[in-house]
Amino acid sequence: MCMLSLLVFAQVVMRYVFQSPMSWSDEIAVYCMVGLVYFGAAFAVRERAHIRVLAAYWLLPKAAATAVAVFSDVLWFAFNAIMVWEGALLVASFREQPFYSAALEINLLWPSLAIPVGYSLICLRMIQSYMSWRRTGDSPFEARND
Amino acid sequence: MPQWVVVFLVLFGTIGIGVPIPMAIGIATMLGFVFADVSIISLAQSSYTALSNVPIMAVPLFVFAGALMERGGLADRLVRIAQSLVGNYSGSLGIVAVVACMFFAALSGSGPATAAAVGAVTLPAMARERYPAAFGGAIIASGGALGSLIPPSNLMVFYGIVASTSIPQLFAAGVVPGILAGCLLMATVWVIARRRGYGGTAERVSIGRMAATAWEGKWALLAPVVILGGIYGGAFTPTEAAAVAVFYALVTSVVIYRELTWSRFVESLRITALISGAIVIMLGPAIAFGQLAALLQIPEKIGSLLGGLAGDPLAVLLVVTIVLVITGCFMESIAQIILFTPLFLPLAAKAGIDPITLGVIIVLTCEIGFLTPPVGANLFVAMRLARVGLGAVSIAVLPFLVAYFVVVAVVALFPQVALWLPHLMRASVH
Numbered sequence: 125m126c127m128l129s130l131l132v133f134a135q136v137v138m139r140y141v142f143q144s145p146m147s148w149s150d151e152i153a154v155y156c157m158v159g160l161v162y163f164g165a166a167f168a169v170r171e172r173a174h175i176r177v178l179a180a181y182w183l184l185p186k187a188a189a190t191a192v193a194v195f196s197d198v199l200w201f202a203f204n205a206i207m208v209w210e211g212a213l214l215v216a217s218f219r220e221q222p223f224y225s226a227a228l229e230i231n232l233l234w235p236s237l238a239i240p241v242g243y244s245l246i247c248l249r250m251i252q253s254y255m256s257w258r259r260t261g262d263s264p265f266e267a268r269n270d
Numbered sequence: 271m272p273q274w275v276v277v278f279l280v281l282f283g284t285i286g287i288g289v290p291i292p293m294a295i296g297i298a299t300m301l302g303f304v305f306a307d308v309s310i311i312s313l314a315q316s317s318y319t320a321l322s323n324v325p326i327m328a329v330p331l332f333v334f335a336g337a338l339m340e341r342g343g344l345a346d347r348l349v350r351i352a353q354s355l356v357g358n359y360s361g362s363l364g365i366v367a368v369v370a371c372m373f374f375a376a377l378s379g380s381g382p383a384t385a386a387a388v389g390a391v392t393l394p395a396m397a398r399e400r401y402p403a404a405f406g407g408a409i410i411a412s413g414g415a416l417g418s419l420i421p422p423s424n425l426m427v428f429y430g431i432v433a434s435t436s437i438p439q440l441f442a443a444g445v446v447p448g449i450l451a452g453c454l455l456m457a458t459v460w461v462i463a464r465r466r467g468y469g470g471t472a473e474r475v476s477i478g479r480m481a482a483t484a485w486e487g488k489w490a491l492l493a494p495v496v497i498l499g500g501i502y503g504g505a506f507t508p509t510e511a512a513a514v515a516v517f518y519a520l521v522t523s524v525v526i527y528r529e530l531t532w533s534r535f536v537e538s539l540r541i542t543a544l545i546s547g548a549i550v551i552m553l554g555p556a557i558a559f560g561q562l563a564a565l566l567q568i569p570e571k572i573g574s575l576l577g578g579l580a581g582d583p584l585a586v587l588l589v590v591t592i593v594l595v596i597t598g599c600f601m602e603s604i605a606q607i608i609l610f611t612p613l614f615l616p617l618a619a620k621a622g623i624d625p626i627t628l629g630v631i632i633v634l635t636c637e638i639g640f641l642t643p644p645v646g647a648n649l650f651v652a653m654r655l656a657r658v659g660l661g662a663v664s665i666a667v668l669p670f671l672v673a674y675f676v677v678v679a680v681v682a683l684f685p686q687v688a689l690w691l692p693h694l695m696r697a698s699v700h
Contacts, residue, residue, distance in 0.1 A: 157546075158321045160330065164547025173544040174290035175602045177645065181288055196288040203293045206300065210314040217311070236318045 155235045162242025169249035201250055204243045211240030273305040274566045290548075291605040296555035302562040316561070317554030324509050325431055326553065329424050330546045331512030332379035335519045337538035339377055339493070340387035342523020342530040347487030348373040349391045354483040361463020363399055364409045365456045367392040371413030372452045375420035376494035377515070379427070381603075381640050382647040385414025389655040397656075401468055404666040407656030411648040411663060412455055412670035415637040418603070420448035421498060422515075425636055427508065428604055429629045431553070432560065432611040436626075437508045438501050439692040443626045446687050447634065447677055454673035462669060489522045502695065549604050560612035569616040576617075586621040587682045590614050590628070591635050598639020602647065606636055626692055627685040634678045641667050641674070 168174050176196070181189045218232050281298035285291055296313065303310050320326075339345060352369035356362050370388045378384050389410035396406040418425045421441030430437035462468075484491060497515050500506045506514065523530035563569065579585040590610075597606055611632065618628045640648040643664045653663050681688050 153327060154322045154324065157327050157330065158318065160543065161321055161546045161550045164543040164545075165551045166547065168544050168547040171544055173548045175292075175548055175605065176288045176290040177285050177600050178288050180286060182644075192287050196284070199284060199287075199297060200289050200293050203289075203297050203300070206310065207296070207314060207317070210311050211317070213311050214314040214318070232318075235322065239314055239317050 158235055158238045162238045163245065165242060166245035166249050169246055169253060197250065197254075201247060204247045204250075207243040208240045208247070211236070211243060215240060272571075273302070274568050274571060277302045277305070277562070277566070285601070291602060292548075292552035292555055295552065295559050295605075295609065299555055299559045299562050302559075302566065306562065306565050308562075308565070312561070313555065313558045316558040320553040320557040321550065323431070325427060325437060325507070326550065328422070328427050328437075328509040328512040329379070329550055330542050331509065331516055332422055332424055332427075333383070333545050334538060334542040335512060335515035336378035336380055336383040336387070337541045338516065338519035338523055338530065338535070339374075339490075340383065340390070341534040341538060342519060343527035344377070344490040344493065344519065344522060345370075345374060345387040346391055347483075347490040347527075348377075349388060350483045351487045351491065354480045361459045361468050363392065363396050363401065364406070364459035364463055364468070367396070367406075367409050368413040368416075368452055368455045368459060371410075371416050372420060372448070373490075373494075375417040375448065376422075376498065377490075378417050379422040379424035379512075381415045381417040381425075381637060382651050383414075384417030385410050385648045385651040386655070388414065389652060393655050399468070402666075403656045403658040404662040405462070405468075407649075407652035407658050407663040408666035408670055409455075409459055410655065411641055411646075411652035411667055412673070413452075414648050414651065415640045415674070416448055416452055416455075418633055418637055418640075419444045419451060419630075421445065421501075422508065422511070423633065425603055425607055425633045426629060428553075428607045429611055429632060432556070432608050433615050433625050433629065435629060436692075439626055439695065440629050441498075441501065441508070442692040442695055443630050443688040444633065445691055447630055447681055450680065450687070451634075451674060451677045454676060455670055458669050458673050489526055493518055493522075549602070552605060552608055556608035559609065563612050569613050572613060573617050573620065580617065581621055583618075583621045583623045584682060586614075586617055586623060587628075587631055590618070590631060591678055591682075594632060594635035595638050595642070598636060599642045600645050601639070602645065603636035603639050606639060607632060624685060624689060627681065627688055630681055630688040631678060634674060634681065638671060638674050638678075641671055 165174075178193075181193050183189075184192060215236055218236060222232075277298050280301050281294060284294035284297050289297065299313055300310055303313065349366065349370040352366045352373060356366045356369060367388055370392060371384055374384045374387050378387070389407075393406050393410060396409075397403065417423070421444050423441065423444060426440040426444060427437055429435065430440050493515070496518060497511050500514060501508055501511045520530075573580045576585070576589065579589075594606055594610065597610075601609075614628065614632070615625065618625065640646055643649060643660055646664075649660060649663050649667065652658075653660050656663070
């Protein structure tokens, strides 16, 4: 993850060091950025950094609050699952009708893989946080204290 | 019930029960696509295409640069310079904090990051001078919000992308309202401090000391010159400027100040990854939502709700302000911008409002959102740093909110305040 963000910066910084505005560096930077965002999203599940409105969770009594929050996670999970599927369809469509990028002539299949892979990782992280909730009682809805 | 109302109910319903905002937008958009008989694959498509553009890279880069500057000693230098400029008045430390926020805002694109950077340095000093913690926290929270108004600004990058408006011009439009807001905040600090008799124990203004601290902090002072000068001098685009800012922050904090340790560096990377994953991801579903809004003609429908008022720019801006201030209590600012901009933009265009003016108004009202509970990023930062409760800071921040509302009113009534500088720039280019 850190590697990815490093790469983004390295790329753009490199351009200045060498003073050559090459179109391929922009393109690689864009791919890094797409990767950074989707891997970052999975990382953010672990760190509980996703932006959600937890007013209902704070206001309701404990049992109801947990029920509502779990329901919201079920919706979230379902959405991720659909995105994995649709993302896979998108990748498949690039396989059938290749679409090549301007500078590097890469099939867009590869960078767009970030979507199904990223959303799968988000799903995995969610399952992980629920498992640790069962094991250690560390609720995924409370902010982490670290 | 009309379909677009159902889409909105699902949107606010899912957000309300705690689905993370990017995914809530995605769920509502999916439903809308089913209604409109559009394949959901286009949601996956925009999840990729929305992120694969160069301007958006400015956001993680500015976040990273801000995180580095906060940890690498640039923030400290700026506070010291602000101290040497202010001198001995009632509430001088509070005024120092606001001035430091204005300086740091010219380096950082984010409101909460500005509050965190300046707050970490000035709040302990305020506590020593026996400022009530809530008052100090309120100063930091409201001063930090300037981070989004004074260029560079992440909120403006998002607005510029969603509204396809020139980002450098938006940046320029934020300068005068930003300075105005800063002055009003300082005035508010002064009045409150004077009435309650908070200390003026700072040293007197001396040219020598001013020059000494400015010299010591020259690298920190030079940063905005390089970043903003580069953008307006035409040397680089906002994205490239952000990359330069990262580079600059690394060099100054590692080589010159030697305050950036490896663990601080990793911490900055971690913050950047988290913010990218939690916030930038929102652009995908949000762009799809914008397409859906156009497809279902939602802006037209909202316009017809407004009836005859839709042609009056002030009425439209008033509606924009009210909607954003209310939703700002519950939503993150960037979420607000990318969700509401596609809805408001056509309305504003119809009423003859310049998209740049609309951008400044939207950013200003989002800043008010930073400062209103229960969800207010700057309040959270301030309460953590000042060690006070959310309730106490929220009350203490009220007088500062008035200052922001005054700026909103000024820009709405006299759009020239915002447009003057970008127009000047445009004139000089041609």
